[in-house]
Amino acid sequence: MEDVEAICSMVNSSKTRSSSTRIGRKGIGFKSIFKVAESVYIASGCYSFKFDSGERLGMMILVWSTFPEERIAGWTSLLLHLSPECDASEILQELERLDSSSILFLRRLRRVHIRIVYDGLHDKEVTFDLTRPIITCKPGELQTLELLDREQSPLMLYRHGVSGLPSTDSHGTNEQSDIVLVFPQPRSLSSNITCFTFAFLPIRDYGFRFVCHADFDLVANREDVDMSSARNQVFLHELPKAFLRAVHALNSGHLRYTWPYYLPFPTTDSFFEPLPGDIITLLSRTPVLESDAGHLMAPEKLTWVSDPYTDDHNRSLIPQDYSTFLHLSNKYHADLQERIMQLGVNVLSRTQFIEKLN
Numbered sequence: 001m002e003d004v005e006a007i008c009s010m011v012n013s014s015k016t017r018s019s020s021t022r023i024g025r026k027g028i029g030f031k032s033i034f035k036v037a038e039s040v041y042i043a044s045g046c047y048s049f050k051f052d053s054g055e056r057l058g059m060m061i062l063v064w065s066t067f068p069e070e071r072i073a074g075w076t077s078l079l080l081h082l083s084p085e086c087d088a089s090e091i092l093q094e095l096e097r098l099d100s101s102s103i104l105f106l107r108r109l110r111r112v113h114i115r116i117v118y119d120g121l122h123d124k125e126v127t128f129d130l131t132r133p134i135i136t137c138k139p140g141e142l143q144t145l146e147l148l149d150r151e152q153s154p155l156m157l158y159r160h161g162v163s164g165l166p167s168t169d170s171h172g173t174n175e176q177s178d179i180v181l182v183f184p185q186p187r188s189l190s191s192n193i194t195c196f197t198f199a200f201l202p203i204r205d206y207g208f209r210f211v212c213h214a215d216f217d218l219v220a221n222r223e224d225v226d227m228s229s230a231r232n233q234v235f236l237h238e239l240p241k242a243f244l245r246a247v248h249a250l251n252s253g254h255l256r257y258t259w260p261y262y263l264p265f266p267t268t269d270s271f272f273e274p275l276p277g278d279i280i281t282l283l284s285r286t287p288v289l290e291s292d293a294g295h296l297m298a299p300e301k302l303t304w305v306s307d308p309y310t311d312d313h314n315r316s317l318i319p320q321d322y323s324t325f326l327h328l329s330n331k332y333h334a335d336l337q338e339r340i341m342q343l344g345v346n347v348l349s350r351t352q353f354i355e356k357l358n
Contacts, residue, residue: 160242
């Protein structure tokens, strides 16, 4: 009954923020259902009732009602009657585009079964499951995740611990949390596919090529990060460190020569605007790129030698033993040059090439 009382109010969430297993903020999450529905029927245990937005205070005051469809024994059942203004075709398209990454950070949800029946289309039916992989890595560890419903390569996930978070009304005294960075492996290094940022569920796309998840404080409509939150400022401060440590982990695996793909370009977004510059500054003076000799070096100490100053095997025409500068390894793909240059790597010019020949 506690949960029923919570969804009948606006700020009375039944989820205590000191718990690490439940999410929720202001008790308004359920109310978002009325963006698409005019009435909602709920049946759970011996309770059966509905909310009707057409009635006075109908989104907050329940009405006892018989569930109009067959129930699934032992489970809570919900039925939505869509509002006339709702575009049902758009909802169907969004459902078909869902994949398991949408539920990756939901701690209790394991599987979602979706069945879509299209009326009037020769009984067309689409059925599929979303299965959440289990995240087992501890802070400081890298984990490979297989999503059963994705055709692309596995995801690489890195967890970074954050401590010293300020206590808030919505989070209680839970002063420790995590930042999770997920790196989807691209089909092409020239692609520019961006990812959603999460606070358990997707918030929105901020233009990053990696997924970022943290227990951010959000604005009321849950469509943006709360800029005024001191807790969020701690996460923002920790994100460059998290990215750097993820790069150290990636440098030990098969993404050693492709991780620069995930470097963020400058953004004008108000909250995350400092992040790309802070990441670039930190990485530029840290040994994260491989030299031609096979050693990790600070990017600002390396020089990219590219066509027309390389041979058919992409090796510099000026051997390293005869150079006064350190060559970047030729194992980095040319499609990454623009992003690697952000880190302060010098690109060999015609004038420099001639000078070295002399």
